[in-house]
Amino acid sequence: MQSWLRGIKMYFYMIGVSIRTQLQYRYAFVMNILGWAMTYAGTAITMWVLLYSFGAIEGWSFWELLFLFALSVLSWGVCVVLFFHFRTLDQFIIQGTFDRFLVRPIHPFFHFMAMKFDIGAFGQFLFSIVAVAMAYQRLGLHWNLWQWLVFLGAVIGGTLIQGGLLIAISAMAFWTTRSERFYWVVMWPAKSLMNYPLSIYPRMVQILVAFILPFAFVNYLPALLLLGKKSGIYPPYWGFFSILVGVLFFWLCFQLWMLGLNRYKSAGS
Amino acid sequence: MIGTLRMYGVFTRKSFQRAAAYRFDAWTRILGNVMMLFMWGFVWYALYQGKGSVESVSFHSMLSYILVSQALQGIHGAGTPLWEIQERVRTGDIAMEMLRPYDYPLRMLFTDFGSIFFHFLTAVLPLYTVIFLVFSPAVPTTLGQGMLFIISAVLGYFIRYCIELTFGLFTFWLVETGGVEDIFYFSISLFSGSVVPLWFFPDWLEQVALYLPFQGIYFVPNSIFVGQLSGKALLIGLFTQVVWLVVCYAILRYVWAKASMKIVIQGG
Numbered sequence: 001m002q003s004w005l006r007g008i009k010m011y012f013y014m015i016g017v018s019i020r021t022q023l024q025y026r027y028a029f030v031m032n033i034l035g036w037a038m039t040y041a042g043t044a045i046t047m048w049v050l051l052y053s054f055g056a057i058e059g060w061s062f063w064e065l066l067f068l069f070a071l072s073v074l075s076w077g078v079c080v081v082l083f084f085h086f087r088t089l090d091q092f093i094i095q096g097t098f099d100r101f102l103v104r105p106i107h108p109f110f111h112f113m114a115m116k117f118d119i120g121a122f123g124q125f126l127f128s129i130v131a132v133a134m135a136y137q138r139l140g141l142h143w144n145l146w147q148w149l150v151f152l153g154a155v156i157g158g159t160l161i162q163g164g165l166l167i168a169i170s171a172m173a174f175w176t177t178r179s180e181r182f183y184w185v186v187m188w189p190a191k192s193l194m195n196y197p198l199s200i201y202p203r204m205v206q207i208l209v210a211f212i213l214p215f216a217f218v219n220y221l222p223a224l225l226l227l228g229k230k231s232g233i234y235p236p237y238w239g240f241f242s243i244l245v246g247v248l249f250f251w252l253c254f255q256l257w258m259l260g261l262n263r264y265k266s267a268g269s
Numbered sequence: 270m271i272g273t274l275r276m277y278g279v280f281t282r283k284s285f286q287r288a289a290a291y292r293f294d295a296w297t298r299i300l301g302n303v304m305m306l307f308m309w310g311f312v313w314y315a316l317y318q319g320k321g322s323v324e325s326v327s328f329h330s331m332l333s334y335i336l337v338s339q340a341l342q343g344i345h346g347a348g349t350p351l352w353e354i355q356e357r358v359r360t361g362d363i364a365m366e367m368l369r370p371y372d373y374p375l376r377m378l379f380t381d382f383g384s385i386f387f388h389f390l391t392a393v394l395p396l397y398t399v400i401f402l403v404f405s406p407a408v409p410t411t412l413g414q415g416m417l418f419i420i421s422a423v424l425g426y427f428i429r430y431c432i433e434l435t436f437g438l439f440t441f442w443l444v445e446t447g448g449v450e451d452i453f454y455f456s457i458s459l460f461s462g463s464v465v466p467l468w469f470f471p472d473w474l475e476q477v478a479l480y481l482p483f484q485g486i487y488f489v490p491n492s493i494f495v496g497q498l499s500g501k502a503l504l505i506g507l508f509t510q511v512v513w514l515v516v517c518y519a520i521l522r523y524v525w526a527k528a529s530m531k532i533v534i535q536g537g
Binding site for chain 2: 184196
């Protein structure tokens with residue numbers, strides 16, 4: 001118990017250092033945040049242009065689609081703050097610098113996680129909070145308490161699911177000495193798929209993202225519940241389970257990471 | 270002249286060999302490309318549900334549009350990415366290049382040719398041949414149309430190259446390139462018509478896009494390929510591409526000259 005407390009205290013100390021490092025370059029800090037917000041706004045504009053001529057996609061209007069997209073960006077933002085640097089684990093293994101995470105009196109996973117606290121992700125928050133608020137107003141939504149809980153659950157669950165996948169991808173580096181590549185060719189395209197309603201994809205893909213890489217619980221299933229949409233295939237109450245799926249999936253990915261860690265042999269001399 | 274060309278040819282050959290040595294990277298890149306193709310395919314399929322043709326474009330043509338667009342993007346993607354150019358400027362590696370007896374923008378172009386040839390021959394060409402055979406989308410019906418598409422695609426490639434390198438060279442003046450980079454990526458993804466053709470833009474936005482150089486990168490060649498651009502409009506499209514290429518090249522040269530001066534000033 002005491003070691004846990006100490007670990008948490010150290011985590012906050014280290015992210016404090018990371019934040020101060022990033023604040024040293026004010027201009028870079030602001031541009032980083034604005035840059036991320038602009039990138040997402042760009043995707044939103046593309047969606048708007050798409051729906052300008054077509055009206056709707058599978059019965060989803062632009063504002064509903066924007067909500068779906070912003071919901072995933074919101075939890076992705078939290079995930080970027082905490083876990084995004086996990087994708088670069090391969091660099092540490094190749095250069096042999098990973099060893100230093102093993103010899104410190106703190107859990108290696110915690111230590112690696114504490115290495116960076118990416119405040120650039122405030123750009124994600126900026127975009128997604130504005131977008132969700134706009135969609136909320138335009139769609140005339142009035143959520144009651146349990147719907148706000150679903151929303152909160154989707155953000156927490158979404159963070160755990162996407163964070164878990166990042167950790168699983170970084171764990172690949174223990175076996176293959178590659179992780180960043182896997183992120184860009186597997187996770188990034190898979191994440192992009194979820195910007196559009198799941199129901200446009202073939203059944204195989206839907207099963208994959210609902211049960212195996214549970215992206216569906218990040219935004220699509222909660223959004224069905226929050227926007228009051230009906231989908232033939234999915235029972236509406238599935239959106240409640242984001243948090244549960246998130247915890248389970250994160251735990252599995254963490255186990256995989258620990259399995260890889262035990263297998264790790266240093267490349268350094 | 271021949272000697273110079275041969276020298277640049279060596280860069281192409283070396284970069285081809287390097288791409289062959291790192292073929293894992295080339296093939297993983299195509300995996301990401303195909304996943305994006307998959308996504309856009311289903312997005313357009315869903316958009317066209319219950320509609321025959323929109324803005325006088327059928328789904329059949331649209332499918333062809335995104336296929337050829339993704340194939341071209343796969344080829345463009347094998348070149349040196351923006352961040353790598355920025356990194357070279359930031360770390361000062363570019364200064365070493367300037368000491369050598371060649372023209373840097375030209376050398377980069379020939380280096381990119383090598384990795385693109387490799388990527389095209391081993392990944393894009395075989396894969397997209399199969400995809401085209403399976404889906405049998407609208408393809409150029411005459412040899413002339415095919416040739417014009419190739420010319421247009423090559424012009425588009427050079428336009429993108431000039432713009433990307435120019436943006437990369439801005440790093441000489443900016444310590445942090447975050448914002449510049451995002452403007453570049455946003456423009457190239459929306460205004461080039463890489464995923465949404467300009468036909469579907471609202472009129473005012475289409476007008477904006479038509480006055481920008483980006484449409485020459487994917488939109489013009491893609492439209493020629495699917496047969497939406499023909500006759501006089503096609504010639505105007507090609508002419509616009511040539512004009513933009515000249516303009517972008519002139520800007521690149523100007524920025525490069527300025528950047529070289531900048532190095533001289535800071536050096537020593």
